[in-house]
Amino acid sequence: MxxxxxxxxxxxxxxxxxxxxxxxxxxxxxxxxxxxxxxxxxxxxxxxxxxxxxxxxxxxxxxxxxxxxxxxxxxxxxxxxxxxxxxxxxxxxxxxxxxxYLPGRTLGPGDVAGAIGPIASACRRLHAGPAFGNDFDIGRKRAELLGICERHGLAVPAGYRAASSTVDEVIRALAAWPPPSVPCHNDLLAENFIADGPDGAGGPPTGVRIVDYQLSGNNDPTFDLGDIAAEADFEPDQCAALTAVYFGPDRTEALVARVRLNLLLSNATWTLWFSVHHGLLRSSPAFDYQSEAEDKWRQASRDLNAPGLGALIDAVAGRGRRPALPS
Known part of the structure; x- marks a missing residue:
């Protein structure tokens, strides 16, 4: 055709x-x-x-x-x-x-913090489900997208390339002691969550379904959590709360650090996703892909320059000892 x-x-x-x-x-x-x-x-x-x-x-x-x-x-x-x-x-x-057709309400970024229980439950169900036929690695995806930008001469936000060495350090730290790979969505913006119920109204959802598997693949489960946190622009305490709800008694400071670093890496990588979309496709003319790339990079830059970044890297890299991870 x-x-x-x-x-x-x-x-x-x-x-x-x-x-x-x-x-x-x-x-x-x-x-x-x-x-x-x-x-x-x-x-x-x-x-x-x-x-x-x-x-x-x-x-x-x-x-x-x-x-x-x-x-x-x-x-x-x-x-x-x-x-x-x-x-x-x-x-x-x-x-x-x-x-x-899933009846219910499509969530927005402002809904996520009040729905971390059902969202974490939905993620656990997906992560415990049948393995996908492909793997996904956010560090490799970032390298791929950056290469596409370079080959096609696509603009990236100011300061992006200058920060690459720090982003690479985050990637290496996360690779040091990864949890077992599970089927992940890898693109958990709020709009990919559908609140259960006839119309999804009436307060926090009791259940959540997940749609749109465009970037799905087997991956570190803490990337899904970090991606949720990035898309909802979570503060550190909200990242800790999401980690605790998902992992329960297995929650550790190393896992909280993984989620927070994956939040950073999500923003740094999806900056390039929007840059490529703006330069090569622009599938939705009404959407400003370039502005979204700038906003993602603003959030990533904030965390790259935060004074606690080194401690997070040390926590996930297990500097001096292996970090505790769930079995």
Missing amino acids: TGPTTVDDALAGVPLLAGRPVRWSRMPGGLSHRVYRVDAVDDDGVRESYVLRILEPAVSEAGLGIPPGQELDNTRLAAESGVGARVLAVLPELPALLLE
Whole structure:
């Protein structure tokens, strides 16, 4: 098939929808791939809702996501854990997915601190689920994205390259004593959490589901926690609280330090993700990718220049002793 996949192309290939009147509309978000709500009516007049996710191969070709086939597989595996939406149809030739529609409220950054219990629970379920078929390493992803910027002459925020040696030191420290790798999402901005319930209203959610497996892969579980903290712009005490809720009695100061350094590394790496998106794709014209890159780097710079950075590096690197990690 040549040219972009249309919604009608995708829906025509779904047996579940054959012969049923359908209406569709684009859903908010979707900075890379295209996501639509699809409403179909059955013979009894009952309306059912679904989510159609059309994957853009150019995204993975630019280093901004895993290959479409891998995302299709990982989305199915995440559904097996009970955290991801059920996969109702896979159209690998397009590529596209039809998913169950998750009723509830999409969280925003301001909601995350009040929902760390259900968010941590959802992460534990994903991390305990079936292993993905690929691995993800945030240090390698940063190097890949920086190389893309250099090859294409893409602008990065002022001061980025000058701080590379410090970022590399953080990466080496995290690599010294890594926890066992588990299936991770690796892109846990608030909008990828759906609060359970008919409308998600009425206070903190009792449960959370996780969507969008564009960057998923087996990884250090503390990266998912650090990424959550980065996207919600957590303070150190909030990072400690998230770590404690996730690890329970296994929580250690070394694990808190890992989460805080992964927060920093998330911001430093996704700075480049937005720089590449701005320079090569701009999938959503209404979104300011360049400003987002600048904001990510502002947050990373704050933590790179914080007086406690050395102590965090020492804690995760086990300077003088091996740090206590969960079994």
